[in-house]
Amino acid sequence: MISVIVPTYNELEGLPRLVSTIFDVTGGAGLDAEMVIVDDNSPDGTGDLADKLALEKPITVVHRAGKLGLSSAVMEGFEASKGDIIIVTDADLSHDVGIIPQMVEMIEKGEAQVVVGSRYIKGGGIKNWPLVRFIISRGAILLSRGVTGVTDSMSGFFAIHRSVIDGAELSAIGYKIGLEIFVKGKYDKVKEIPYVFVNRAEGRSKLSKGEFINYLKHLKELYSWKYFRKK
Numbered sequence: 006m007i008s009v010i011v012p013t014y015n016e017l018e019g020l021p022r023l024v025s026t027i028f029d030v031t032g033g034a035g036l037d038a039e040m041v042i043v044d045d046n047s048p049d050g051t052g053d054l055a056d057k058l059a060l061e062k063p064i065t066v067v068h069r070a071g072k073l074g075l076s077s078a079v080m081e082g083f084e085a086s087k088g089d090i091i092i093v094t095d096a097d098l099s100h101d102v103g104i105i106p107q108m109v110e111m112i113e114k115g116e117a118q119v120v121v122g123s124r125y126i127k128g129g130g131i132k133n134w135p136l137v138r139f140i141i142s143r144g145a146i147l148l149s150r151g152v153t154g155v156t157d158s159m160s161g162f163f164a165i166h167r168s169v170i171d172g173a174e175l176s177a178i179g180y181k182i183g184l185e186i187f188v189k190g191k192y193d194k195v196k197e198i199p200y201v202f203v204n205r206a207e208g209r210s211k212l213s214k215g216e217f218i219n220y221l222k223h224l225k226e227l228y229s230w231k232y233f234r235k236k
């Protein structure tokens with residue numbers, strides 16, 4: 006079974022289409038899939054909508070008390086999920102969930118234990134992003150170069166075998182759970198698959214200025230884990 010983890014905060018408009026697209030794609034590829042939606046008590050009622058959608062589809066909804074952060078939401082999603090293969094994606098349909106079957110196949114065949122949806126390799130791209138977002142993203146990636154070779158280390162769209170995180174010491178600082186896993190996860194092979202990121206049409210980005218400070222704290226932790234950890 007595969008588990009698709011989706012963290013949500015105020016994603017009411019996009020959620021029904023996301024859910025139907027994910028089950029269309031996975032069903033079409035003959036994959037047995039569940040979704041885990043982790044909602045932080047969204048004021049717009051996303052959590053209630055998720056509960057309704059869960060009456061019809063194999064969806065587990067994790068309700069948290071308030072906005073506790075993206076990385077910790079995804080980690081709670083991991084705990085509530087049952088699949089051997091786990092996919093993480095945004096609720097806003099920015100990620101091309103059409104490549105999920107390809108990601109799963111690579112992991113099933115043992116070609117990699119971590120497969121990253123990548124905007125910055127040949128065939129990938131970004132549509133409708135303000136220039137400033139692009140610059141921040143590239144800058145953040147440059148800063149991560151000392152801890153990971155993943156080209157799109159800021160990707161929020163990735164698939165992993167559960168063994169990658171089983172027993173890994175993950176911390177939940179900030180926004181970039183992918184980076185945390187690329188650095189600290191237990192795997193020997195990582196692959197990137199290109200996709201074109203399309204900026205959200207509904208709702209707003211939750212990436213705030215405060216997350217940049219969190220990111221610097223996160224980097225500090227990752228660098229010291231990688232280079233100064235007592236092994």
Ligand SMILES: Nc1nc2c(ncn2[C@@H]2O[C@H](COP(=O)(O)OP(=O)(O)O)[C@@H](O)[C@H]2O)c(=O)[nH]1
Nearest residue numbers: 012013014043045073074075078095096210211
């Ligand atoms: N549960 C939860 N979800 C969050 C939080 N912050 C962001 N998200 C969700 O995480 C995903 C990524 O956020 P998004 O605003 O799309 O960030 P961007 O793609 O970097 O602009 C979306 O599905 C958001 O609804 C949070 O604090 N808690």
Ligand SMILES: [Mg+2]
Nearest residue numbers: 095097099205
């Ligand atoms: Mg997004």
